[in-house]
Amino acid sequence: MTIKKSLIEPQPQKTFDCNPCKRATLDDIDNDEAAGLGRKAVISSSLSTETINVAHSISQMYHKSLRLTSKQIESLNLHEGANKVVFSVTTQYQGTCRCEAAIYLWNWDDRVIISDIDGTITKSDALGHILPQFGKDWTHKGIAKLYHKIHQNGYKFLYCSARAIGMAAITKDYLQWVNDQGIVLPKGPVLLAPSSLFSALHREVIEKKPEVFKIACLGDIRDLFRPHRQPFYAAFGNRTNDAYAYKQVGVSEARIFTVNPKGELTQEMTKGNKSSYNHLSGLVEHFFPMLTAEGSSSSLLECPDYSSFSYWKEPLPKLDMDVLL
Numbered sequence: 001m002t003i004k005k006s007l008i009e010p011q012p013q014k015t016f017d018c019n020p021c022k023r024a025t026l027d028d029i030d031n032d033e034a035a036g037l038g039r040k041a042v043i044s045s046s047l048s049t050e051t052i053n054v055a056h057s058i059s060q061m062y063h064k065s066l067r068l069t070s071k072q073i074e075s076l077n078l079h080e081g082a083n084k085v086v087f088s089v090t091t092q093y094q095g096t097c098r099c100e101a102a103i104y105l106w107n108w109d110d111r112v113i114i115s116d117i118d119g120t121i122t123k124s125d126a127l128g129h130i131l132p133q134f135g136k137d138w139t140h141k142g143i144a145k146l147y148h149k150i151h152q153n154g155y156k157f158l159y160c161s162a163r164a165i166g167m168a169a170i171t172k173d174y175l176q177w178v179n180d181q182g183i184v185l186p187k188g189p190v191l192l193a194p195s196s197l198f199s200a201l202h203r204e205v206i207e208k209k210p211e212v213f214k215i216a217c218l219g220d221i222r223d224l225f226r227p228h229r230q231p232f233y234a235a236f237g238n239r240t241n242d243a244y245a246y247k248q249v250g251v252s253e254a255r256i257f258t259v260n261p262k263g264e265l266t267q268e269m270t271k272g273n274k275s276s277y278n279h280l281s282g283l284v285e286h287f288f289p290m291l292t293a294e295g296s297s298s299s300l301l302e303c304p305d306y307s308s309f310s311y312w313k314e315p316l317p318k319l320d321m322d323v324l325l
Contacts, residue, residue, distance in 0.1 A: 076103070078103060078105040079105065080105050080106075080107070081104065081105065082102045082103075082104055082187065083102060083103045083104070083105060084100065084101075084102055085100070085101050085102065085103055086098055086099070086100050086101075087099045087100075087101065102189065104188070104189045106156055108225055108226050108229070109229075110156050110231065111154070111155050111156065111231065111233040111291060112155070112156045112157075112158050112221075112231045112232050112233060113147075113150060113155050113156065113157050113158070113232075113233060113234050113235070113236070113288075114158050114160055114218065114232055114234070114235035114236070114246065114251070115147070115157060115158070115159050115160070115235070115236045116159075116160065116161060116236060116237045116238060116242055117159055117161040117163065117171065117174075117175075118161060118162075118163065118238075119237075119238030119239065119259070119261070120140075120143075120236050120237055120238045120242075120259060121139060121140065121143055121175075121178065121185070122139060122140070123139070123140060123261050123263070124261050139178050139180075140259060140263050140277055141180075141263060141276075141277065141278065142180070142263075142276060142277035142278035142281060143178075143180075143185075143277045144178055144179070144180035144183045144184060144185050145180055145183050145277070145278070145281050146277045146278075146280055146281045146284070147185055147186055148183050148184070148185075148186065149281055149284045149288075150186075150284060150288045151186035153284065153285075153288050153289065153290040153291060154290060154291035155233060155234075155288060155291065156188060157185075157186045157187075157188035158188050158189055158191065158221070159171075159175065159188055159189070159190045159191065160191045160214055160217060160218060161190070161191070161192055161193075162192075162193050162213050162214065163192045163193065164192065164193060164195055165192045165193065165194050165195070167192065168190065168192055171190055171192065172190055175190065191217050191221075193213045193217075209241065211241040211242065211244055211245035211248075214242070214245040215245045215248045215249065218232070218245065218246075218249040219248075219249055222249055222250065230250050232246070232249060232250060232251045233251075233255060233288075234251065234252075234255035234256070234257070234287070234288070235251045235255070235256050235257070236257050236258075236259070237256070237257075237258050237259075238258055238259050238260065239258065240258070242258065243256050243258055243268050253268045253269045254267070254268075254269045255287065256268035256269075257280070259277070263276055263277070264276065265277060265279070265280060
């Protein structure tokens with residue numbers, strides 16, 4: 001950024017010194033007002049209006065955001081599913097830095113399954129960050145098989161974690177690394193907290209408040225769908241904070257599941273009953289029925305003539321109407 005020389009060279013009688021006897025520097029903690037750090041500096045009224053505006057603009061903080069309009073998204077010609085994109089930034093000293101990502105295109109009537117990562121796919125929050133880096137399988141048994149069956153019934157998966165955005169590559173590699181006898185986790189967008197590694201670990205492990213990010217993030221995803229349309233069908237977590245966040249974005253309590261480090265799975269509506277991922281895999285057709293082409297759960301079987309009710313049930317005994325009368 002280049003600023004004109006006439007704007008940054010004040011006249012000899014005009015100065016930014018709040019104390020005429022001492023010039024403020026960035027190292028002077030007691031004079032951060034004059035240095036423009038944190039608190040508002042007292043600027044002499046004798047300064048020109050143009051110079052004051054430049055001083056204010058330099059001291060302001062800005063957050064960059066990238067939200068495309070509907071027309072801009074349409075011009076990308078995205079296809080259904082994952083679309084790879086690359087962001088590049090060129091600087092004078094570091095050259096060109098590239099960041100790869102994926103834009104997912106879903107239909108307005110798709111049903112989405114939310115899944116946490118640490119403590120939900122992994123067995124614990126803290127060790128879930130570390131042990132997979134050394135090749136240690138710290139994944140709950142049966143979760144890949146369960147998620148695979150749910151995905152086969154037509155549901156989309158969204159992974160939302162309070163991990164730092166700097167761990168995006170590590171997290172994606174871990175999700176692709178999970179393998180249960182040839183069965184892998186379904187692919188889906190991975191949403192992480194836009195913060196540093198230490199602040200994310202402090203918020204999730206020490207403060208234990210991951211719901212602050214998740215409510216805001218999932219709320220934005222929900223607003224992308226049609227008004228009064230609930231895209232989130234079910235959610236998996238490992239804490240009461242996760243269940244609270246899922247309730248805030250409209251997930252039904254009957255389809256919120258939490259798991260503990262022992263692998264015991266509980267349903268939010270019936271917390272007294274404990275099961276597991278393997279047990280829920282046998283009940284997939286009950287909790288996650290196959291979706292029809294219109295996106296709704298199929299109420300009829302593909303072959304109703306041979307269902308357990310129509311074909312395999314025991315026939316009713318013959319009744320003697322004369323005896324009954």
